Amino acid sequence: MFNTGFGLLFVVVNFILVLIAYRQFGKTGLMVWIAISTILANIQVLKGIEIFGMHATLGNTLYGSIFLATDILSEKYGYNEAKRSVYLGFFSAIVLLITMQMALVFVPLDDPFALLVQESFELIFSFSGRIVLASLVAYYTSQLLDIAIYRRIKEKLSDDRFLWVRNNVSTLLSQAIDTIIFVSIAFIGMPYNLFDIMITTYILKLIIAVLDTPFLYIAKRISPIID
Numbered sequence: 001m002f003n004t005g006f007g008l009l010f011v012v013v014n015f016i017l018v019l020i021a022y023r024q025f026g027k028t029g030l031m032v033w034i035a036i037s038t039i040l041a042n043i044q045v046l047k048g049i050e051i052f053g054m055h056a057t058l059g060n061t062l063y064g065s066i067f068l069a070t071d072i073l074s075e076k077y078g079y080n081e082a083k084r085s086v087y088l089g090f091f092s093a094i095v096l097l098i099t100m101q102m103a104l105v106f107v108p109l110d111d112p113f114a115l116l117v118q119e120s121f122e123l124i125f126s127f128s129g130r131i132v133l134a135s136l137v138a139y140y141t142s143q144l145l146d147i148a149i150y151r152r153i154k155e156k157l158s159d160d161r162f163l164w165v166r167n168n169v170s171t172l173l174s175q176a177i178d179t180i181i182f183v184s185i186a187f188i189g190m191p192y193n194l195f196d197i198m199i200t201t202y203i204l205k206l207i208i209a210v211l212d213t214p215f216l217y218i219a220k221r222i223s224p225i226i227d
Contacts, residue, residue, distance in 0.1 A: 003051045007061070011208055014065045015215040018072070022219055026227030027077050030069045031085045037062045037069075038089040039096045042135060046124060052207070054200045064208035067146055067171045071212075072219045074150040074170075075163070082147040090140050097132060100125040134185035142178030146170050160220070167216045171209040176202060 021029035045059030066089060073082040104125060108118040150170040157165055179202045183194055 003049055007049075007051045008211075011061050011064075011211055014061050015068060015212055018065050018068055019215060019219055019222065022069075022072060022224060023222050024225055026224035027073060027081055028226070029224070030073055031088050034066050034069050034085045034089045035092040037066050038092045038139070041066070042093060042096060042127075043124065045135075052204070054204065056200065056204050060201070060204050061208060064175075064205060064212065066143070067175070067209065068212040068215060070143060070147055071150060071167050071171065071216055074147050074154070075166070075216070075220060079147055079151045082150070083144070086140070086143040086147065089143065090136070093136060093139065097127070128186075131186050134182045137185060138178045138182035141181055142174040145177055146174035149173055163217060163220065164213050167213055168209060171212070172206060175205040175209060179205065 018030070018033055021033045023029075025032070041059040041062040043059075044062060045057045047058040049056055049058055070082050070085055073085055100121075104118075104121055108114040147170075150166055153162075153166045153169060179198050183198045183201065187194055187197060
């Protein structure tokens with residue numbers, strides 16, 4: 001029960017931070033947020049929790065905030081800027097992968113604390129090759145799909161009355177593809193029920209996607225201090 005209440009607070013705090021980044025720094029702030037969140041989500045995903053009676057990973061909230069940021073970019077700056085942010089997030093994930101794998105190779109000092117840090121680094125950053133591949137492919141595909149769907153809907157329904165349609169349809173469809181790709185690559189051939197994993201993961205992403213709608217409306221009315 002604690003995780004559910006605190007999880008909702010965590011979602012709101014992340015979305016507020018997206019708005020602060022946009023208010024203070026405009027599109028640059030959103031792109032920085034996407035880069036940071038891509039890195040942190042790949043770390044947080046290692047922590048398993050139970051929320052809404054389901055087993056989940058912690059990275060879903062930060063990952064969901066990336067879709068809010070790209071939707072704000074799509075809405076206020078257009079498709080090309082949103083696409084640039086996707087490339088930036090993908091590059092950030094590659095940087096995390098390369099630099100931390102190289103960091104693990106260094107021989108630590110022969111003292112208890114340094115050895116403990118090395119063990120912790122190995123535990124956190126020794127990602128499975130399949131998990132990394134699944135994460136990268138799912139991110140790249142779903143994010144590009146999200147901004148493409150958003151653009152297509154905006155061409156047909158450009159009025160602000162349909163802002164919630166652009167936001168929710170693009171995010172929910174792309175998150176579904178994200179879930180299918182990630183679970184299929186990461187867990188196929190393993191003794192897991194892939195369908196159950198997909199359903200529970202997508203339900204959490206759906207909840208986060210719906211909750212971000214009011215924040216997109218707020219962002220629509222915000223004028224950045226620096227843009």
